[in-house]
C-alpha cells in the first residue's frame with residue numbers, strides 16, 4: 001500500500017525533539033499559551049518574512065478571524081474560487097458575509113483572474129486567492145483588481161507553506177493571510193491548528209483579541225470574541241517541523257519532477273501546470289484523467305492511495321446550494337472536479353514507490369477506453 005500522505009515517516013524525524021518538548025510542557029502543565037506558542041509564532045513569522053503571526057485553533061478559524069479583523073460581516077461580499085476546499089467559503093459565511101464564487105483557470109485550477117474583474121463591485125470587501133495544491137495564485141494581478149474596488153486581499157495559504165512567487169513567500173502578499181496546520185498539510189501539527197499572518201499590526205492585535213474571548217487582559221472583554229487558540233503541545237511539534245520544512249518542500253519538488261518524467265509518455269494524463277514565477281511546494285500532485293472513477297478504482301485496487309481534491313466544487317455542495325448556482329454555473333471548475341486525481345506525494349516517497357504509482361496509473365488509463 002502506498003498512502004497519499006505518510007505522516008509516520010515524518011514523525012520519525014522529529015520524534016525525539018517532540019518527546020523532549022512535550023516532557024517540558026507536561027512538567028510545567030502550561031497547556032494553553034505558554035512560551036512555546038509565542039516562540040512558534042515568532043519563528044513562523046520570521047520564516048515567511050512577515051512581521052506578525054497569531055496562532056489560532058485551525059485554518060478555518062484563521063480565515064474567519066482574519067476577515068472579522070478586517071471588519072467584514074453581514075452585507076459584505078468576499079470573492080473566492082469555486083475550486084477550493086469548502087473551508088474557504090465556510091469561513092466567509094461564518095463571518096456573516098456572502099461568498100461570491102469565480103471559476104478557475106483550466107491549466108492551474110487556480111482562480112481565473114480574468115473572471116475576477118467581472119464579479120468585483122462596491123459590495124466586495126475582500127478577495128481570497130487560494131494558493132491551491134502548493135502553488136501561489138497570481139497575486140500581483142489579483143491585488144490591483146481588489147484595490148480598484150477598495151477590497152482587502154486575504155490569502156488562503158493553507159496548502160502552500162513555504163511556496164514562493166517571484167522569490168517571496170505566500171502569506172506575505174495580502175493584507176492578511178491564513179494557514180492551517182491540519183496534520184496532512186506541509187507543516188502539520190498532531191491535531192488541529194492554524195495561524196493568521198499579517199504585515200498590519202492593527203489586524204494582528206484584533207485577531208489576538210478575537211482568539212481569546214475578546215480579551216486583552218484577564219476579565220476585560222471589550223469585544224465579543226471566540227475561543228480559538230493553538231495548544232502548547234502543538235506549538236512544540238510545529239517548531240520542530242518548521243526547522244525541516246525547507247528540506248521537506250525541496251524533497252516534494254524532487255518527487256514532483258520525477259512524476260513529470262515518469263508520466264511524460266502518457267497522453268491521457270494531464271500533468272499539473274506551474275505558473276511562471278512560482279516555486280511550488282506540492283502540497284498535492286494533481287493530474288487530470290478521463291473517466292476518473294474507473295481510474296481511481298483501479299489505482300485503489302493496486303494499493304495506491306490516490307485521492308480527489310475536490311470532487312464537488314463549492315457551489316454544488318449542499319452547504320452552499322443557497323447561493324443558487326446550479327450545474328453549469330462554473331463550467332471549468334465543474335469539468336476539473338470530474339477529472340482531478342491526486343497521486344501519492346510526500347517528502348519521504350521513494351523512487352520505487354513513485355514507479356509503482358506510475359505503472360499502476362499507466363495500466364489504469366490504458367485499460368480505460370477514452
Ligand SMILES: *Cc1c(COP(=O)(O)O)cnc(C)c1O
Nearest residue numbers: 058059060085087088158180182
Ligand atoms: C485545510 C484547508 C483549510 C482549512 O483548514 P482547517 O485547519 O482544516 O480548518 C482552508 N483552506 C484550504 C485551501 C485548506 O486546504
